[in-house]
Amino acid sequence: MKVYLGIDIGGTNVKIAVVSPRGMVRARGVLDTNPSDGPRRTFRRIHDVAGSLLGARDDVRGVGVGCAGLIDCDRGWLSSSPYRPVWENTSLRGIARRAFGVYTAVDNDANCAAYGEFRCGSSRGVRDLVFITLGTGVGGGVVCEGRLLRGAGNYAGELGHMGIKENGPRCHCGSRGCLEAYVGTSGLLRTARRWMRVKKSPMLAKWLAEGQRLTPRLIFEAARRKDPAARAAVSEAGEHLGVGIASLVNIFNPEAVVIGGGIAASLDLLQPRIEETIRQRAFPEAVRMVRILGSKLGNDATAVGAAMLAKDALCEGP
Amino acid sequence: MKVYLGIDIGGTNVKIAVVSPRGMVRARGVLDTNPSDGPRRTFRRIHDVAGSLLGARDDVRGVGVGCAGLIDCDRGWLSSSPYRPVWENTSLRGIARRAFGVYTAVDNDANCAAYGEFRCGSSRGVRDLVFITLGTGVGGGVVCEGRLLRGAGNYAGELGHMGIKENGPRCHCGSRGCLEAYVGTSGLLRTARRWMRVKKSPMLAKWLAEGQRLTPRLIFEAARRKDPAARAAVSEAGEHLGVGIASLVNIFNPEAVVIGGGIAASLDLLQPRIEETIRQRAFPEAVRMVRILGSKLGNDATAVGAAMLAKDALCEGP
Numbered sequence: 001m002k003v004y005l006g007i008d009i010g011g012t013n014v015k016i017a018v019v020s021p022r023g024m025v026r027a028r029g030v031l032d033t034n035p036s037d038g039p040r041r042t043f044r045r046i047h048d049v050a051g052s053l054l055g056a057r058d059d060v061r062g063v064g065v066g067c068a069g070l071i072d073c074d075r076g077w078l079s080s081s082p083y084r085p086v087w088e089n090t091s092l093r094g095i096a097r098r099a100f101g102v103y104t105a106v107d108n109d110a111n112c113a114a115y116g117e118f119r120c121g122s123s124r125g126v127r128d129l130v131f132i133t134l135g136t137g138v139g140g141g142v143v144c145e146g147r148l149l150r151g152a153g154n155y156a157g158e159l160g161h162m163g164i165k166e167n168g169p170r171c172h173c174g175s176r177g178c179l180e181a182y183v184g185t186s187g188l189l190r191t192a193r194r195w196m197r198v199k200k201s202p203m204l205a206k207w208l209a210e211g212q213r214l215t216p217r218l219i220f221e222a223a224r225r226k227d228p229a230a231r232a233a234v235s236e237a238g239e240h241l242g243v244g245i246a247s248l249v250n251i252f253n254p255e256a257v258v259i260g261g262g263i264a265a266s267l268d269l270l271q272p273r274i275e276e277t278i279r280q281r282a283f284p285e286a287v288r289m290v291r292i293l294g295s296k297l298g299n300d301a302t303a304v305g306a307a308m309l310a311k312d313a314l315c316e317g318p
Numbered sequence: 319m320k321v322y323l324g325i326d327i328g329g330t331n332v333k334i335a336v337v338s339p340r341g342m343v344r345a346r347g348v349l350d351t352n353p354s355d356g357p358r359r360t361f362r363r364i365h366d367v368a369g370s371l372l373g374a375r376d377d378v379r380g381v382g383v384g385c386a387g388l389i390d391c392d393r394g395w396l397s398s399s400p401y402r403p404v405w406e407n408t409s410l411r412g413i414a415r416r417a418f419g420v421y422t423a424v425d426n427d428a429n430c431a432a433y434g435e436f437r438c439g440s441s442r443g444v445r446d447l448v449f450i451t452l453g454t455g456v457g458g459g460v461v462c463e464g465r466l467l468r469g470a471g472n473y474a475g476e477l478g479h480m481g482i483k484e485n486g487p488r489c490h491c492g493s494r495g496c497l498e499a500y501v502g503t504s505g506l507l508r509t510a511r512r513w514m515r516v517k518k519s520p521m522l523a524k525w526l527a528e529g530q531r532l533t534p535r536l537i538f539e540a541a542r543r544k545d546p547a548a549r550a551a552v553s554e555a556g557e558h559l560g561v562g563i564a565s566l567v568n569i570f571n572p573e574a575v576v577i578g579g580g581i582a583a584s585l586d587l588l589q590p591r592i593e594e595t596i597r598q599r600a601f602p603e604a605v606r607m608v609r610i611l612g613s614k615l616g617n618d619a620t621a622v623g624a625a626m627l628a629k630d631a632l633c634e635g636p
Contacts, residue, residue, distance in 0.1 A: 070603055080603070128470045142569075144469075149462055151571025152446045155604045158568040163599065165495075166483045166561050175564065175599040177483075243484050246493065250476040251460075251569070253469025281481065281493040285388055285398070286473045 003058045004311050005050055005100065006303030008109060009067040011035060011083035014046055017300060018053050019307035023120030025300050027053040035084045039092065043099040050100075062103040062314050064306025065096050066112030073154050076106035105310040109302045111148050111157060113260055113295075114141025116305025119312075122296035123256035130254045131295075132159055132245070133261035137172070138180035142252060148309075160184065164243045182240040185216055192219045192233040201229035220266035238270040242277020249282040249290055260295030267294040321376045322629050323368055323418070324621030326427060327385040329353060329401035332364055335618060336371050337625035341438030343618050345371040353402045357410065361417040368418075380421040380632050382624025383414050384430030391472050394424035423627040427620045429466050429475060431578055431613075432459025434623025437630075440614035441574035448572045449613075450477055450563070451579035455490070456498040460570060466627075478502065482561045500558040503534055510537045510551040519547035538584035556588040560595020567600040567608055578613030585612040 003026060008015040012035060018027040029049045033042050054060065069081035069088075076093020096104040107115075114131035123129050127146045133139040138160025142149040149156045160180035161173050168177020169187070181187050192214060196204060203222035208214060222230035245257055259267050271292060279287055297304050321344060326333040330353060336345040347367045351360050372378065387399035387406075394411020414422040425433075432449035441447050445464045451457045456478025460467040467474045478498035479491050486495025487505070499505050510532060514522060521540040526532060540548035563575055577585050589610060597605055615622050 126470075128474075144462060144467055145465075147463075149570070151462075151604070152444075152573040152607050153571055153603065155601060155607075156446075156569065156571040158571075158601060158604075161568045161601065162480075162565040163482060163561050164484055166486075166558070168484075173601065240484070243481050247480040247565075250479040251474065252467070253471055253474040253476075255470040283473060283476060283479065283491065285471065286469070286476075289470050289473075 001055075001057055001059065002061050003054070004307035005060055005063045006305070006307030007046060007063065007065045007096070008112070008302035008306065009065065009084075010109075011068070014042065015299065015303050016046060016050050016053065017303035017307065018050070018058065019304055021311060023116070023304055023308055025304060028300070028303070029053050036086055039087045039090050039095050043095050047099045060100065060102055062105065062307075062310030063096055063100045064105045064112065064303075064308070064310040065092055066107060066109040066302040066306040067092060068109045071106055071108050071154055073105070073107045073150065076104065078106075103310060103314055105306065105313050107148070107306065107309060108141070108154065108157070110139035111141040111150070112305035112309060113297070113301035114143055114157070114258075114305065115148055115309055116297050116301040116303075117258045117260070117295060118143040118146070119308040120297060120304055121258060121301070122293045123258055123291075126255040128252065128254045129256040129258060130159070130248050130252055131258045131260060134183060134259065134263040135261040136185045138184050144252070159244070159248065162244055162247060164240060164247070179240065179244040183237050188216050188219060188233070188237055189214050191236050192230060195229040195232040195236070199229040199232055201227055203227035204230050216263055220263070220269060223269050224266075234269050235273050238273025239277050241270060242274040243281065245274060245292070246278045246281035249278060249286045253286045254290055256291050256293050258293050258295055260298070260301055264295045264298070319373075319375055319377065320379050321372070322625035323378055323381045324623070324625030325364060325381065325383045325414070326430070326620040326624065327383065327402075328427075329386070332360065333617065333621050334364060334367050334371065335621035335625065336368070336376065337622055339629060341434070341622055341626055343622060346618070346621070347371050354404055357405045357408050357413050361413050365417045378418065378420055380423065380625075380628030381414055381418045382430065382621075382626070382628040383410055383422060383424045384427040384620040384624040385410060385424070386427050389424060389426050389472055391423070391425045391468065394422065396424075421628060421632055423624065423631050425466070425624065425627060426459070426472065426475070428457035429459040429468075430621075430623035430627060431615070431619035432461055432475070432576075432623065433466055433627055434615050434619040434621075435576045435578070435613060436461040436464070437626040438615060438622055439576060439619070440611045441576055441609075444573040446570065446572045447574040447576060448477070448563075448566050448570055449576045449578060452501060452577060452581040453579040454503045456502050462570070477562070477566065480562055480565060482558060482565070497558065497562040501555050506534050506537060506551065506555055507532050509554050510548060513547040513550040513554070517547040517550055519545055521545035522548050534581055538581070538587060541587055542584075552587050553591050556591025557595050559588060560592040561599065563592060563610070564596045564599035567596060567604045571604045572608055574609050574611050576611045576613055578616070578619055582613045582616070
């Protein structure tokens, strides 16, 4: 049976999925890796894990690799990698092709996830979509008329580094007031701490006193239990997200904005404020056409999207 | 000889250009129109003017129409028009086709101008470009891999309504802190007036005392003559533009950002601050790839781009 391998190279682990031509995940594995291991060594291990996931009759037609960092996807070249500096300036495509002996597509992890959601996610059938992934950082990918937006050097889609407030807080990228500076993990924690000084916080304050660490998960959990400070922080995050998404709605006029990443599970808490803010800020004609959706593929998005990129590049049918 | 007609429908006048297959303007005419005239009547007059511009051996292969407003370019349908409300909900394509009897392409004026710059402007050969037009409003168009970004309903490219400051001044669109609210005409005038209260203004103050009206042109003229208040206003406008363009560079990773509209002639005064701000704010990899350029086509951009859209839709060679 025809299958595609999708490989999601994260900071500390690698996710490997065996994906059907229709984008169903037939098997998945996770490999804990040492970021300082070189790419050849890591790909030999990926190859072994993939071998154990494949069935006897599986015929691997292509491999897709999604990796954080700046990637020239025409050449499959990783030029800069935040989590694996020793991988910089290598041909991921060359290494993967040697390991697997089949066609390999390589792209940025957020682009792969956007493509996965486009091809197999909750926005299936939509041809214009914006994908935002919320985690430590805020990443993004854009599909226009069914094609990934890549830009001149495949650096397009850095939606987390759209400035939403000229003189806002410093962002890791060196700029100020980026969307990521507000709704990336450290921005969220800063917002919650500020609200804890102003509002009552029976849950969060108690949990922190008990020695728990403040995390986005904890904030959303407290908001779900109606902790006033946590609710204010989540509402504020929803507004910042809404401001950013409103700009994206005016820029791209998409049919769907898909939110992925760790926070996606709590999208129900953010969504009302996001939607209210978009209605206040974006063009009504464009607002009417767009839906805000949670990621359907979740943790599989990058691997499934990478596999689909390989499949579509090969122009293979179902 | 094969030619294409490009028609730029503005608020009070209509520009008509006879365009060669290579995008050279062979002849141009302007028609003063009454915005309350219906589209059929206006297109009969456009037809007459075009007839007078065409040579005996000219063979009109196609017509392109660029018009302000919300346009469904698949159907050639104008659904909303800021300057010509009586034209709303009409098939511009149908009307133009009846007038000229040839294939007609219809699109938003800023999209046409972006396409004109892409095909025939200073960024010729560039496949990823962002076009921003500065005037009363701030419009935009984006070309990705040689194709206009249209979005689900052809409303994409509203770059002037990207929010650059969450709680900034009210914008005509109903939102706050849009790029247009800072660098559209009324934003520019507000900025200049503010600086005139703070800084010396030997030119501007004198000209206003002499009864001249404050306009963007006057501000740039004073800045060119080193009027301190005008220079501060222009520098501030350059910074706001830089903030917006930095976001667009991170989002689109374009090879060129082309600035058109009335202010483009003064781009040399804005450019240093724009470029400084982009370098401070956008990803260095993306900054290295992008050039900030003035429009080459100027007032012809929309007509030439519309003509080229018609030509390219017909897949005709040179």
